[in-house]
Amino acid sequence: xxxxxxxxxxxxxxxxxxxxxxxNDPFAVAGLAIYxxxxxxxxxxxxxxxxxxxxxxxxPNYDLAADLRPGEDGFILGTTSLGRDIFSQIVYGTRSALxxxxxxxxxxxxxGSIVGLVSGYFGGWVDALLMRLADVAFGIPFLPFVIxxxxxxxxxxxxxxxxxxxxxxxxTGRVIRSQVLTxxxxxxxxxxxxxxxxxxxxxxxHIAPNILPLSFLYGSIAIGWAILTEASISFLGFGDPQxxxxxxxxxxxxxxxxxxxxxxxxxxxxxxxxxxxxxxGFFITRGYENLLFPKLGR
Amino acid sequence: MSHLKAMASRALQLALVLWAVVTIxxxxxxxxxxxxxxxxxxxxxxxxxxEALMAQFGLDKPLWEQYLIYLGNLLQGELGxxxxxxxxxxxxxxxxxxNTLILTFSSLIVAYTFGxxxxxxxxxxxxxxxxxxxxxxVLTTRAMPExxxxxxxxxxxxxxxxxxxxxxxxxxxxxxxSLWALYTSREFLSYLALPALTLAIYSQGLPLLLMRSNxxxxxxxxxxxxARIKGLSNWSVVVRHAARNALLPVMTSFAIAVxxxxxxxxxxxxxxxxxxxxxxxxxxxxxxxxxxAQGAFLMIAVVVILMNLIADLLYSLLDPRISHA
Amino acid sequence: xxxxxxxxxxxxxSYQVGKGSIDAVDGxxxxxxxGSIVGLVGESGCGxxxxxxxxxxxxxxxASITGGQILFDGQDIAALPEREMNALRWRDIAFIPQxxxxxxxxxxxxxxxxxxxxxxxxxxxxxxxxxRCEELFEMVGIEAGRLGDYPHQFSGxxxxxxxxxxxxxxxxxxxxxxxxxxxxxxIVQRQILDQLRELQSMLGISVILVTHDISVVAYVCDRxxxxxxxxxxxAGPMDAVLMEPSHPYTMGLRNAxxxxxxAASGVLTPIEGAxxxxxxxxxxxxxxxxxxxxxxxCTTQQPALGMVAPDHxxxxxxxxxxxxxxxxxxxxxxxxxxx
Numbered sequence: 001x002x003x004x005x006x007x008x009x010x011x012x013x014x015x016x017x018x019x020x021x022x023x024n025d026p027f028a029v030a031g032l033a034i035y036x037x038x039x040x041x042x043x044x045x046x047x048x049x050x051x052x053x054x055x056x057x058x059x060p061n062y063d064l065a066a067d068l069r070p071g072e073d074g075f076i077l078g079t080t081s082l083g084r085d086i087f088s089q090i091v092y093g094t095r096s097a098l099x100x101x102x103x104x105x106x107x108x109x110x111x112g113s114i115v116g117l118v119s120g121y122f123g124g125w126v127d128a129l130l131m132r133l134a135d136v137a138f139g140i141p142f143l144p145f146v147i148x149x150x151x152x153x154x155x156x157x158x159x160x161x162x163x164x165x166x167x168x169x170x171x172t173g174r175v176i177r178s179q180v181l182t183x184x185x186x187x188x189x190x191x192x193x194x195x196x197x198x199x200x201x202x203x204x205x206h207i208a209p210n211i212l213p214l215s216f217l218y219g220s221i222a223i224g225w226a227i228l229t230e231a232s233i234s235f236l237g238f239g240d241p242q243x244x245x246x247x248x249x250x251x252x253x254x255x256x257x258x259x260x261x262x263x264x265x266x267x268x269x270x271x272x273x274x275x276x277x278x279x280x281g282f283f284i285t286r287g288y289e290n291l292l293f294p295k296l297g298r
Numbered sequence: 299m300s301h302l303k304a305m306a307s308r309a310l311q312l313a314l315v316l317w318a319v320v321t322i323x324x325x326x327x328x329x330x331x332x333x334x335x336x337x338x339x340x341x342x343x344x345x346x347x348x349e350a351l352m353a354q355f356g357l358d359k360p361l362w363e364q365y366l367i368y369l370g371n372l373l374q375g376e377l378g379x380x381x382x383x384x385x386x387x388x389x390x391x392x393x394x395x396x397n398t399l400i401l402t403f404s405s406l407i408v409a410y411t412f413g414x415x416x417x418x419x420x421x422x423x424x425x426x427x428x429x430x431x432x433x434x435x436v437l438t439t440r441a442m443p444e445x446x447x448x449x450x451x452x453x454x455x456x457x458x459x460x461x462x463x464x465x466x467x468x469x470x471x472x473x474x475x476s477l478w479a480l481y482t483s484r485e486f487l488s489y490l491a492l493p494a495l496t497l498a499i500y501s502q503g504l505p506l507l508l509m510r511s512n513x514x515x516x517x518x519x520x521x522x523x524x525a526r527i528k529g530l531s532n533w534s535v536v537v538r539h540a541a542r543n544a545l546l547p548v549m550t551s552f553a554i555a556v557x558x559x560x561x562x563x564x565x566x567x568x569x570x571x572x573x574x575x576x577x578x579x580x581x582x583x584x585x586x587x588x589x590x591a592q593g594a595f596l597m598i599a600v601v602v603i604l605m606n607l608i609a610d611l612l613y614s615l616l617d618p619r620i621s622h623a
Numbered sequence: 624x625x626x627x628x629x630x631x632x633x634x635x636x637s638y639q640v641g642k643g644s645i646d647a648v649d650g651x652x653x654x655x656x657x658g659s660i661v662g663l664v665g666e667s668g669c670g671x672x673x674x675x676x677x678x679x680x681x682x683x684x685x686a687s688i689t690g691g692q693i694l695f696d697g698q699d700i701a702a703l704p705e706r707e708m709n710a711l712r713w714r715d716i717a718f719i720p721q722x723x724x725x726x727x728x729x730x731x732x733x734x735x736x737x738x739x740x741x742x743x744x745x746x747x748x749x750x751x752x753x754x755r756c757e758e759l760f761e762m763v764g765i766e767a768g769r770l771g772d773y774p775h776q777f778s779g780x781x782x783x784x785x786x787x788x789x790x791x792x793x794x795x796x797x798x799x800x801x802x803x804x805x806x807x808x809x810i811v812q813r814q815i816l817d818q819l820r821e822l823q824s825m826l827g828i829s830v831i832l833v834t835h836d837i838s839v840v841a842y843v844c845d846r847x848x849x850x851x852x853x854x855x856x857x858a859g860p861m862d863a864v865l866m867e868p869s870h871p872y873t874m875g876l877r878n879a880x881x882x883x884x885x886a887a888s889g890v891l892t893p894i895e896g897a898x899x900x901x902x903x904x905x906x907x908x909x910x911x912x913x914x915x916x917x918x919x920x921c922t923t924q925q926p927a928l929g930m931v932a933p934d935h936x937x938x939x940x941x942x943x944x945x946x947x948x949x950x951x952x953x954x955x956x957x958x959x960x961x962x
Contacts, residue, residue: 027434132314138606139315140322141598143561144579148326148595151583224441231443232565236580250446254569259453259464267453271446278441279434286437520725526681528740529712538739539728546730618773619729 028287034280038273042094049088053244056082070265078265080252089244090269096245097227097277100157104226107165109219112172113211119173120180121203130173137170146229150238157240160233164226172218176211183207217288224278231274246270305614312607319599324368327592328361377596378589380582387593391575395597397467398567398574400481402559404490405497410552413502417509417548418541424514433507440503444562448496448569455492462492465571493570497559504555505548512544519543550613557605560598628696628829629655629678629797635690636670636677645901647673649853650691652928655797655846660823660830662840662861664876665850666898674850675799675833677701679718680708696796713744717790719800723782727774733785734770737792745793759788762822780811787819791826798823801833816843837880841865849873852898852909855928859935869937869945871914874952892958908940915957916941916948 023029041048070078077086119130149163183189184207192202233239234247235254253259253267359367371377377387420429456464467480467489480486516522517540525535564576571577575594582590614620636648648670655661663671676682678693680700693701695716700708720726728736734756741752757767763784774782783803790798800819804812820843823830832844840847840861847864849857849872857870868874875894896913899905905912911921920940928938931945941948951957 135311135315136318136322139312139319139599139603141557141561141595141602143564144576144595144598147564147580147583148591152326228441228443232445235443235445235565236568237584247443250443250449254449259449260457262453262458264453267446267449271443271450274443274446275438275441279438282437282441283434520720520722521728523681524718524720524726525728527679527712527718529709529714529744530739531743534739534743542730543728617730618732619775622773622776 025283025287025290027283031280031283031287034276035284038094038098038277038280041091042098045091045095049085049091050076051085051088053084053089053092056084077269078263080249080256080266082252082256086249086266086269089249090246090273092244093246093249093270093273096157096240096243097230097274100161100230100245101223101227101277101281104161104164104168105219105222107161108168108172108222108226109215111165111169112218113176113208113215115169115173116176117180117203117207117211120177121184121199121207127177131177134170134173137167140167142167143229143232146233147236147238150233155238155240157230157243157245160230160239161226164222164229168222168225172215172222175218176214179211179214180207183210213288217285220281220285220288224281227274227278246274305611308610309607312603316600316603319603320369320372320596321365323592323596323599324365327588328364372596377593380590381587382582382585382590387589390590391578391593391597394573394575394578396481397572398560398563398576401490401493401497401567401572401574402556402563405494406501406552406555406559408494408498409501410505410548410555412498413505414509414545414548416502417506418513418536418544420506421510421513421517421544422536436503436506439499442500443565444496444500445565445569447499448493448566451492451496452569463489465489465569467573493566493572496566496569497562500562501555501559504551508548508551509544512547513540516540516544546613546616549616550609553605553609553612557602560601626656627654628657629831630694631674631678631691632694633691634674634677634693634701635688636673636682636686637689638683639685639687640902643902646689646904647686647853647901648677649901649904651850651853651855652691653848653855653858655829655831657829658824658827659845660820660832660843661846661848662844663831663833663848663850664837664840665835665856667835668898668901669850670853671833671835671850672801675718675801675831678797678799678831679712679716680705681712713740713795714793715795716797716799717793717795719783719786719790719798719803721802722806723786724774724779724806727782727785729774732771732773733777737770737789740789740792755792759792762791763788763818779807780815783807783811783815784818787815787822791822791828794826795828797829797831799831799833802835803832804839805834805836812839813842819843837865837876849876852904853901854909855936855938856910857935857937857939858928859932863932863935867945868949868952869931869935869942870910870939871916871941871948871952872910874949875913875958878952878955878958892955894958908938916951 066079066082070076077090079085080089115130115134119127145167146160146163149166150160153159189202189206192206197205230239230245231247231250234245235251237251239245239248239251247270249270250267253263253270258266375388377391379385380387380390383390416432420432423429452464455461467486519540522535522540525539530538560575563572563574564580566572567574567577568580575598579591579594579598581587582594631654632652634648634651635646637644637646651670651674653661653663663674665671673682673686677688678695678700680688680703682688688701691701692699695711700711703711727733731739737756737759738752741747741755742749745752745755747755756770760767760770765781765784765788769777774785777785786803790800803819804815807815816839819830819832832839834840844861847857847859847861848855849864849870851872856872857864857868864873865877868877872894875892878892879894880891894913899909899912905922907920907922907924908914908917908926911917914921918941924940926938926940926942928936929942931937931942937945939945
């Protein structure tokens with residue numbers, strides 16, 4: 001059933017063209033470059049990081065390598081109070097940040113797009129029900145909801161991702177729905193309907209390709225949100241204890257009196273990394289908006 | 299008046315949302331893995347106490363009956379007893395609410411004052427070097443984790459320079475005649491400064507960007523051109539006409555931002571040990587103090603939903619096209 | 624004091640578009656005598672609104688006055704320093720915009736907006752301003768009780784009256800009305816135009832009425848200036864220009880519009896084609912590509928604005944054959960594409 005309705009070859013090329021990456025905006029290009037660097041770091045983390053991020057290290061004199069300043073004993077960014085290598089933690093933190101960011105963004109975009117498509121295309125009681133659900137999602141305090149879910153369920157990054165997706169689909173869903181409403185009234189959709197195409201086929205062939213850039217736009221907004229949220233959750237101690245994330249590093253630094261010790265080398269780099277990834281997402285998003293809605297921009 | 303009717307239906311809609319959120323909260327806390335009894339009854343209570351609470355919350359009854367009892371209790375403002383503090387959740391939260399509201403409002407007032415002025419200025423200087431560097435900078439402040447910004451400010455202004463205390467709302471052992479005396483004391487302000495600044499730096503981006511893009515739109519409107527043809531002063535044109543119109547949606551967003559800020563407070567209050575709703579929620583969740591966590595969550599949700607309603611009200615009050623329909 | 628209030632001499636207004644520039648108004652000259660209504664008529668994009676706005680010197684950011692003079696009361700306001708120009712605005716030259724809905728600020732009451740002009744620009748005190756507001760509303764036929772209303776609470780026609788009241792607030796010498804009735808239905812159009820005419824003759828002011836609708840000119844104006852593609856095609860007393868048009872474009876316009884007074888006089892015939900792109904204007908007469916009477920010279924040489932009768936000027940190479948052309952122009956076939 002599915003393979004008969006899937007678009008023909010050339011779909012991949014069409015997909016990338018319909019994403020319409022904003023390549024003429026310098027900030028967006030810088031954003032894409034930052035992403036590329038972090039993605040490469042995440043992939044080659046094992047090769048880049050000199051140590052295991054959770055390994056407790058010792059100095060050549062067999063002392064615990066705790067609270068070393070950057071450069072001391074060859075530790076690029078120094079060590080934590082427990083003798084762990086900060087640079088290696090940063091490198092491995094890239095993995096969980098991107099993993100969380102991308103999966104959450106994918107889920108948000110997917111759920112939001114499906115809800116928007118179904119709601120906008122079919123209308124009626126389905127639409128009314130889904131939009132009331134979106135209202136409820138808007139009424140839920142986002143961060144407290146994620147905290148409670150993350151704390152009650154087993155602490156794992158997937159639970160954080162699920163908790164985020166359960167709330168954040170609302171914005172995407174509403175925007176896609178209104179886009180579908182305008183698309184549905186276009187003449188070629190009418191023509192397809194009159195000529196007997198099934199609803200499923202119309203959605204897949206005529207409507208879905210047109211909302212793809214919007215889904216991507218809202219997905220890229222969600223990446224930043226997800227990374228910031230994960231950092232907050234980990235900072236508050238509800239994160240996955242198995243994985244090293246930037247939020248976890250900040251919690252570790254905060255709890256280990258890094259502020260009083262003035263150990264900027266410890267808590268500044270993770271924050272800067274978060275800012276870089278999230279603002280890279282913002283710049284790509286902004287380039288996208290200027291591309292999709294030229295009148296909003298300059 | 300039709301806009302009264304519209305407001306009433308909006309209020310009704312939000313009441314339904316609130317009911318849905320309350321229901322989700324109920325299910326979340328009852329259907330959690332582990333002993334559902336634990337959600338209400340502290341194992342260290344005496345048998346009599348446990349039985350009394352069992353009866354009060356109807357934990358021996360079927361789920362739907364528990365749900366009705368839960369709703370009934372909520373309607374009476376009954377949120378249960380905190381395990382840790384052995385006091386009614388509602389009372390405890392009410393003593394924390396003012397701290398959270400003071401922090402939220404003081405930071406947002408600073409953020410909106412700055413954001414509105416800077417946004418209008420950047421719209422006026424559109425295309426200039428100032429604007430081209432300021433906008434990416436503002437986007438960057440939106441990309442900062444609030445708690446991290448708080449940590450940096452704390453490390454610099456408190457631990458290094460020693461200008462501000464590191465956390466809390468008052469010096470250890472200090473007591474005040476009244477809450478009013480506390481909130482108006484100089485010490486309190488010095489405790490408030492850093493967390494409020496943290497939240498303000500994070501929050502100024504929204505009003506700034508909103509004000510800027512609204513100004514750019516409004517400056518193209520006919521009535522702004524007419525104001526110039528009338529020979530009105532530049533100040534009149536830009537402030538009385540352009541800014542006044544551009545301000546409408548920004549003011550509405552203030553209420554939304556209050557609701558949003560309340561959620562962000564959760565982390566910042568934790569960084570600065572600020573005794574507010576957010577920090578209480580985190581502590582209660584960590585300590586498995588379910589009634590307290592549920593109450594704090596509920597209170598935050600109520601404020602968020604209330605602020606959505608106030609945003610609508612504000613809009614219809616400020617826009618004569620709606621208020622004088 | 625001369626008979627002429629305003630004399631526009633060879634006015635040029637250019638828009639900067641990308642790296643090039645477009646001369647939206649390219650050498651316009653016309654006069655506005657005291658106490659008269661002058662209709663400035665032409666298709667959209669012909670530069671009439673640009674001329675109107677240039678007279679207030681509030682023009683688009685990318686536009687500038689690049690040549691010519693605007694002699695107002697003998698003073699060249701095109702060369703006036705901005706401060707002095709601003710002192711002149713609304714006190715001497717007021718403006719009635721096309722859409723009063725968009726040009727009244729939606730968040731202030733009408734009284735606030737009248738007061739703004741009366742007090743800030745007119746220097747009136749609170750009580751004087753109130754009295755003047757009531758007087759102005761009486762003049763335009765709206766009850767004073769509605770002064771406290773917001774713009775959106777008025778109907779389209781009423782809003783246009785408010786705009787007229789606003790324009791008359793400081794007793795200007797010249798009122799520029801930019802398509803003041805275009806957005807209204809025909810009956811309301813007549814009421815507004817009647818009122819404008821009445822107030823104009825009562826107050827003895829001059830009015831420039833910018834419109835695309837030649838029947839509006841016929842209904843209310845003393846004089847007519849016909850613009851085409853940034854230039855003046857024909858100018859003179861309204862009767863002379865509309866009854867005995869000497870420019871083929873004016874002849875064509877007359878055929879293309881119904882009478883404001885009622886039924887259409889004969890068949891309506893549109894002028895085929897579209898105005899030229901002003902970024903690349905045709906070398907000769909700008910109307911030549913659409914003109915059924917164009918000859919060789921028309922496509923190579925710019926015609927000058929010449930006198931055909933006392934006070935009646937035309938910019939056409941075949942102006943001396945006007946009587947013959949008029950007869951041909953009256954026939955519909957002439958205007959149907961012969962190509």
